[in-house]
Amino acid sequence: MFAFIFRRILQAVVVMLVISLAVFAIKNQFGDPVRDLVGERVTPEERAQIAEKMGLNDPFFTQYGRFVRDAVTKGDLGRSFLYNKPNTEVIIAHAPATIELVFGTALIIIVISLPLGIYCALWPRRLLSRFTMSFSTLGVSMPVFLTAILLIYLFAVHWQVLPSYGRGKTVDLFGMGYWHTGLLTIDGIRHLILPCVSLSTLMLPLFIRLIRSEMMEVMETEYIKYAWAKGLSPARVWLVHAFKNTLLPVITVFGVQIGIMFAFTLLTELVFQWPGMGFMFLEAVNRADLSLLIAYMVVVAALFVFVNTVVDILYGFINPTVRITGSK
């Protein structure tokens, strides 16, 4: 068992090295960060001096070696040129906004897709079901960007009921300055509504359809027929027997989709000037903040690798065959 865990961790380390190397190798494609730090009047020689000071002129492996050494020994992922702070600090500061955005979106998806999905499965011929199904096709095919701008124009400009950009009033959650939350103020929640709704339009139709089809399938199974035959009340058959069994695949997909949703926050955050990680990433690309780009990609990769390694090791405990196939 020990050998198995050791091997998995070793693999994770190798994967991290390869990923960071790959990120490092493409970083020069994003442009020159010095350009963004200086005015247009600064001479090439002076720019070269700044680049030298920043260590951008060092050979590839010197830079890479320095990065790995600092990351491993000090947990230091370098310093953002754009924000002028350590990268880890910048990333941590931007994470809450994105997490809250995804949380709000997940909440909307759950609250709406569950009842609607069930309804559409039980009464597929009713007007509301037909309307939902055709409307959801529209939702899937509309780009998030467009939905977001449409929502802003309707709710912020035309009716003026919701704010158009930003997070609004935030509260320092634990008094330590790490987590500023918008969930505890009315203003903060009002600011959350439009971004969450526009982000949810992407996944909501998927879940309504998924729940509907799963539920319909379950309704045809033998044990449901048996439940009807036993004379159980419809509510009990639908909710306890059918719905519970519908949930299993839905939860699996939900887990995967939440991860994907983090990636989709990019455009939503741009449109709503939402100060989260997606926005931060786009800014870093635009302004050629290579240091932050590398740090961000390495952090994301590390998260994935970490989760996968833990899952693998857990599998090893649960199912010994995984361990055996892993060894020779």
Next chain:
Amino acid sequence: MKKLLLLAASLFLVLSFAVSAGAKTVTVGLDADPVSLDPHVQLSGGMLQLSHWVFDPLVRWTQELTFEPRLATKWERLDELTMRFYLRKGVKFHSGNPFTAKDVKWSFDRMRTGVDFKALLEPFEGVTIVDDYTVDIKTKKPYALLLNMATYFFAMDSKFYTGTDANGQPKDAILKIGESFALNNESGTGAFVVTKREHGVGLEMERFKDYWDTKSPGNISKLIIAPIKENATRVAALLSGDVDFISPVPPQDFRRIDSDDKVKLVTISGGRIITFQMNQNRVEALKDVRVRQAIVHAVNNAGIVKKIMKGTATVAAQQGPRGYAGYKEALKPRYDLAKAKALMKEAGYANGFEITMMAPNNRYVNDAKIAEATAQMLGKIGIKVNLKTMPKAQYWNEFDARASDMMLIGWHSDTEDSGNFSEFLMMCENKETGYGAYNSGYCNPKVDELTIAAQSETNLEKRTAMLQEIEQILYDDAAFVPFHWQNHSYGAKKNLQVKPIVNAMNFPYFGDMIAD
């Protein structure tokens, strides 16, 4: 768990009832927020805007491009090299320290150590203190633009920025990368005191209660700068009332804002010229003046202003706009397709040729669209253009390498004077002197000679004649393809008096803004 809920609930209550004191708060939506509070760390439009809100220069530009006394009340020329400035008395910094001649000298000495300002301050010898409220500013050679440059002399509080900070670093350090004292702390003499700053989220400022300019009509008590990068969102934020003022306004939304009855649009012509440079070192055909003339004649820049810029720019035929010393009325835009074709034929290129073209896509207003239109227009005279557009982060490296036959560049004169354009864009490229640093492939010794001579000519009439001659030579040489001078655009709620505070430099003087 119960306690936590209670805590959350009480927090919720407290915060939802905490109404901000609503006395004339103005929220401004800009495409980016200033990178620092240190006026000397970067020479950029955004930083200069901030400097005018939080600091004060010796003199500043008015709408008519004349000088307005700020920290200097008057000035006189002592000799060819020296200008004496009499400073305002009774001015206080935000820290409470009094403003004196020492601060002017200190700020100048600090500014010249900043890498961005080095080139601009090259003509200066230095500042000498005569007494507490008088300074002499000396140049190395006779220099016609001394006053123009004095608009950059923002006074910083020398006492406040002296010493070492918590990290043991000198407080006056100018750092591009890394934490410095001046990055997050300020003490200027300006109308606004920075109360809160979070890079990327915004800046909050309150009116300085001991502000020296008691005659200023401004009545904004709180100014909030909110970065909103996406154009459509910025416009929506104004229309929805979430912000009171926005800049820039994207051309496609001009009509929308103009027709709305709660907001208004204010534009003022600016000094940034948009051009395409033609690289004679890369393409043989471009060495022929007839071919260059043909290209200039083939480009319908008036059409681009109308269709792409939606009328929000002034069509150009020369480098400097009206109001600048070198502006020559007689030089007119010259779109003429038939003539362009004839010129191509005459030069022996009736069948045209193929060239490459590069342009940024996020640097100037509609830059990529302008390049696309130009490529199409050149197609009409048989020049096949391979166009590549890219974000500015990549573009400038390509420009440095002169990687393409035609490259787009926009330029705003730092000194609000015609000479600056030629120095950077049109003088023969010279690595040692730094002249022609943004010139890709045009060289005419006569232009060099005139530009250098104009620098030290203090007789303004003679100087104007020289600068106009330069424009004429460049026009006849078809040295570059002129497009237009971009307008600056602002959208604001009707209650804000915007017109009096804007200028060609795009430095809205919010300290003087009145909210009804």
